Amino acid sequence: MQYLQQPRYRENIWRATEHALQQRHQAVAEIADWEKLRLEGHHIKKQVIEHLPRYLNQFIENARTKGIIVYQASDALAANQYVEQIARQHGVRRIVKSKSMVTEEIGLNAHLQQKGLEIVETDLGEYIVQLAGETPVHLVGPALHKSRQEIGRLFSEQLGIAYTAEPSELTRMARNFLREKFLAADMGVTGANFGIADSGRVVVVENEGNARMCMTLPRIRVVIMGMERLIPSERNLPLFLTLLCRSATGQRLTGYVSITGGPGPSPSPEGPENVYYVVVDNGRSRLLRNSLLKETLYCIRCAACYNICPVYQTIGGHAYGWVYQGPIGAVMTPELLDYPNAGDLPFASTLCGACSEICPVKIPLHRLLLYQRQRIVQHTKRSATEKYIVAIFEKLANHPPLWNRVIGLLGRLQRWLPVEIPIPGWCDSRTFPQVQWPPFSLWWKKHKNQKT
């Protein structure tokens, strides 16, 4: 609510998602057999998720042979404490980090800052939201809700520089400021777009070069990844890079695609001396155990479903209340956070099916939304009042003459008493709608014989 009241918030979201959809449309139109690629992507991810323990073991074994230390974190706290321990062990004080949704999910920054470590976001969008003390609004464009004027004011206040609203100038300032951070950093943290099972390497896809800096300059490298981010082989990369880059940013390939493994030859003035992988579960096993919801683990985080969703386009990402937003977030979040905290999310959908149509790995999102609704209704205790209201509605909806009579009465009442009908809770953020009178059925009876 607080975000939605900000001037231009919704306009900025709408403009950015429309732009992203246009770019994607052009990029996808170049590929004659796009549907075939989607299907292939779906089958490969299905194969991986169906046999996840096997692929995970293969990935971890191969990574260890490359000198990488792998830790499997069962939850957010375990992952955060392990990263903190790595920092302590190597005398790290300054950390640079590239964009990674799983680190947002586990709250890594807050944990490390609380422990007295400096951690700086280096992706421009993430840097902006970190300076503003906010959370990302979108998976690919974390600060797309902010106007250039807001960012200009933010930089002026936080970095003590002269105000400008020129994007190229703001970018230059951020570049200069962050370059210093890169050069002084002891540890670089990145996520992973893909983990390659048969080589133990990870793939990072980006445009700015900040992830490359995080991998190249600091002496310690930490990769934090969700345990589902695996693909079988590097031979699958052309397919997944095509699906991801074109769906996410409408590019044939992003500026940098890095495929990296263990520490390089020592001694060396660049590159990490130690490489750690932190493979995070944090609720993914729960998704894996559900025969339908495990399909959400196919997700390659392109955010195409955010961009096309009419609900996301209207309300933006913050209203979802957590890291994963849009249709995929509405399906996954209740499971990852447990229902009481996120049980409303699957209901924030029109079930139009556009998300399923656009998903590059063909996750049937609209069906999963419906399935989550059913589960939530079955598992959630409803109040006696709610049950009573639903029972009345059911009765009326099954008896059209009775329905017409009640609606007619309500319509007349609304005309005679022009005051709002207050329903506690429901009317906190909306007004009671005006009942249509006369109803369509009466109107139709009267007008059906008229010629236009």
Added chain:
Amino acid sequence: MNLTLTERFRKRFTDTGGKLYTPSWQEVPVTLRHIQKRERATRILIENQVMQTFSINLNTTFPGMYPIIWSREKFARLSRWEYRKQLQTIHMSFSTVDALVAETGSVLFIHRNHPGQGYILLPPVVVFLAFHHQLVNNLDTLFEQLAGKPEALTEGYHLITGPSKTADIEKQLVIGMHGPESVYLLLIPEDTSPA
């Protein structure tokens, strides 16, 4: 030489914001000098392989400029502090690459084949030199070829497609975020090499 492949690469590479030159072997030093003047670069780093492959004469190509010759030996001798200090003053670097992808206009850089990676990331201007025979049609062909040489990939590799960029402020594209603002490529036909 496959003209279609070359033309496709040229189109895609320039679409991403890269600047392409196609000099003959003999024209390489003159082209390097031209780019240096165009970018008004004063601090230059040249990968040793460029020097050796194209027999660059520093006195005639960059008179009075004293470029840093970046070799494996030099790289290995530097401390982290010296390395960062040197690289952050460099305005332009010249480097060889390991393959070119026509489908995406990308350049492949295999870490084992070069003295480090930072010299093609930190300077604002990067100039790559490549031969026509290094061109492959698409990512499928590239990864098929790479699958045949697992040893070479031990330290990792990366693909670079155009200059560093961001659209994080109101979706307006700005070139040059953390990496180079300008990426040049000299695509050289090997049949013009001196006999």
